[in-house]
Amino acid sequence: MELNQISPYIRVAMDSVIESPWTIEERMIWDYELLFLMEGQLEVRVEEQIYEGRPGDVFFFKPGERHAIKSKGTQTIRQPHVHFDLNVLPDSPDVTVSFKSIEQMSEKEKEWFRTDLLSTSPYFIPNHFRPRDSAHLERVLFDLIREHETKPPYYEFRVKSAMLDLLAILLREQYYGGKANKEGQVEFLSEIRTYIDRHVNQNVTLEELSEKFHVSKFHLIHLFKTMFQMTPIQYHQYIRMERAKNSIQFSNTPLSQIAEQLGFANIHTFSRAFKTVMGKSPSHFRVNR
Structure with missing residues (x-):
């Protein structure tokens, strides 16, 4: 992956507040999704792995991964999130957010899966982690959401910039986290x-x-x-x-x-x-x- 050539396409960016109980049945998405859990608790399954989500946690869903989400307890869920392609593709404007399992997809929809470039070193982002500086991530994520929702003049530059900033934050979390873990600090x-x-x-x-x-x-x-x-x-x-x-x-x-x-x-x-x-x-x- 050539970092200098990355040009994200933002499909959806929103601050979502949902009353419990709430469930997303098993699905596969065609793009990437970054979900930041601000309030409430979640149980998230990605393939066969189950994660418990607490406020401050990040979930990162990748193209073609089976996953399901459900709320735990009665607290309201607040989960600002963004769906994006790593690069603008010819069909980027046509692809939607998937709520379907692979069995429910048409043959054309099965062609929409993006190539996953964020599952191998040195650009690996895990499905679930707790960032050390969640305030920075939250601020950049909400900058992106505001630009995408209000669409002021030249917002396209700002949302791409914010998405690249978020990707840098996520990748640095893994880089520095791994280094600190090795040093036992x-x-x-x-x-x-x-x-x-x-x-x-x-x-x-x-x-x-x-x-x-x-x-x-x-x-x-x-x-x-x-x-x-x-x-x-x-x-x-x-x-x-x-x-x-x-x-x-x-x-x-x-x-x-x-x-x-x-x-x-x-x-x-x-x-x-x-x-x-x-x-x-x-x-x-x-x-x-």
Whole structure:
């Protein structure tokens, strides 16, 4: 596969919210599907393998694979997803999303199966995994969905770009995950990230992390960036600002109170940090919500 020649065709991109119980009977799809489980629980069968899906999990379905999906429990299922071809093909506009088993397909439909190029090294993407940086994946996926649904001028460039970004995220997950597993660092780094997550509302320093987890600052930065593509402090600032952005957009809490809740000394320090990470001021997200 020549990476420079990849030009995805986006067939469907949507944020789907479904009440339980919900089932997709066994089917084969002609294209690829990326499904990100945000809410609820799923039981997913791919060929003979059964997976339990929790919020934050990714499912990746490939052309010609038998699979079935059903909800577990009573919670609403939220599963933004995208169907795509890896490259634009002459029949790409004609191919639909399949809900059929191979036995139910016409001879013409059986000709629609795309060649699967994402099941062998070095471009292998598994059917199910839990990304280390789900916030990044979620953000790019929703950028794609918004562009595809609203179709502003030249949206075609943006959806292709977002899909390529998603593919890079998925492939890097496997590349860096495999490397970290070989080095035996997954649990250690996950513990550090959990600590940062739990201290989102206060300052966290490299010195503090180095002392608590008995690792040099240089080695900590190297390991963390290899796994999560950002330093520990960058990650802390990012999740801090994501939480702030959600509060700004989805509540009427004063900006000064949000700043205080997240451990900032004052609104001015908060505003500078927010703009550095998000590229826009806090008031921009409050006005444009």
